[in-house]
Amino acid sequence: MERYRDKPRECPKGFYDVVDSKKRRGWDHRWAMYTILLRENIRNRRVLVVGCGGGTDAFCLCRMGAEVHAFDLSPDLIAHAKGTAAMLGVHPHFKVMPAESMEYEDESFDCVVVAAALHHCDIPQAFGEICRVSRPGALVVIDEPYSHTATQSIRHSRFVEEVIYPRVADIVFREKERISSPDETKLTQHDMAYIVENLRCARFCYFKLLSNRLFPDSIVPLVKMDRALLALCRPIAHFCAGRVLIEGRVGK
Numbered sequence: 261m262e263r264y265r266d267k268p269r270e271c272p273k274g275f276y277d278v279v280d281s282k283k284r285r286g287w288d289h290r291w292a293m294y295t296i297l298l299r300e301n302i303r304n305r306r307v308l309v310v311g312c313g314g315g316t317d318a319f320c321l322c323r324m325g326a327e328v329h330a331f332d333l334s335p336d337l338i339a340h341a342k343g344t345a346a347m348l349g350v351h352p353h354f355k356v357m358p359a360e361s362m363e364y365e366d367e368s369f370d371c372v373v374v375a376a377a378l379h380h381c382d383i384p385q386a387f388g389e390i391c392r393v394s395r396p397g398a399l400v401v402i403d404e405p406y407s408h409t410a411t412q413s414i415r416h417s418r419f420v421e422e423v424i425y426p427r428v429a430d431i432v433f434r435e436k437e438r439i440s441s442p443d444e445t446k447l448t449q450h451d452m453a454y455i456v457e458n459l460r461c462a463r464f465c466y467f468k469l470l471s472n473r474l475f476p477d478s479i480v481p482l483v484k485m486d487r488a489l490l491a492l493c494r495p496i497a498h499f500c501a502g503r504v505l506i507e508g509r510v511g512k
């Protein structure tokens with residue numbers, strides 16, 4: 261199949277499931293992000309990955325046939341991403357730069373993907389750059405940690421910090437990293453409003469009510485129930501969700 265022309269020489273099992281699998285996992289924000297991207301025809305289109313880290317999304321988008329450009333603030337992560345790309349046999353164009361001042365020309369991308377990077381950035385500046393480098397009508401997909409300011413103040417209350425959190429943290433995070441960097445604050449309802457106001461046909465979907473808070477997101481049946489509960493509580497989802505997936509088009 262033409263789609264597999266870029267088949268990697270060596271690749272961990274399941275690495276491309278998020279792109280290749282016909283069965284979709286709608287309860288998982290990352291899979292939901294790829295469901296949006298798979299609906300769009302991005303083959304041979306110029307796609308930008310903002311804050312690409314080790315490059316996983318860049319590789320998956322290459323797999324979908326896009327011409328992928330990806331950048332990150334960290335030279336180490338870009339060096340690592342380049343090594344992985346060589347191992348996988350894919351060819352994204354990697355660069356090191358900040359999202360707040362991109363080196364790309366105006367209106368040069370058909371699609372922009374941001375996963376867990378925007379909340380590290382100056383949002384108006386980075387989002388302004390995303391709009392500048394996108395062609396009118398370009399698809400923008402943003403998948404970020406989120407917390408309403410009211411929920412955030414409960415999370416940082418003395419009771420939760422000192423009594424609840426220490427008891428659940430080991431269960432929820434296990435060996436996973438749980439220390440946030442100092443520049444890291446989740447997207448708030450105000451950031452969301454700003455982004456959504458500046459996109460055309462903006463739609464958003466919330467994830468993680470209790471998942472990653474009271475139980476680990478590796479327990480799939482609980483994660484499915486969690487997502488169903490959030491869908492049922494749609495009117496109040498923006499108060500209690502821990503993750504948001506936003507899609508929209510550039511240009512008013």
Ligand SMILES: C[S@@+](CC[C@H](N)C(=O)[O-])C[C@H]1O[C@@H](n2cnc3c(N)ncnc32)[C@H](O)[C@@H]1O
Pocket residue numbers: 310311312313314315316331332333334337357358359360374375376377380381382
């Ligand atoms: C949580 S990681 C997510 C990485 C990747 N998108 C993923 O989903 O695996 C956040 C990434 O954003 C990058 N980052 C943070 N601030 C940035 C900025 N101002 N401009 C570009 N990248 C930034 C970090 O270096 C890091 O790789």
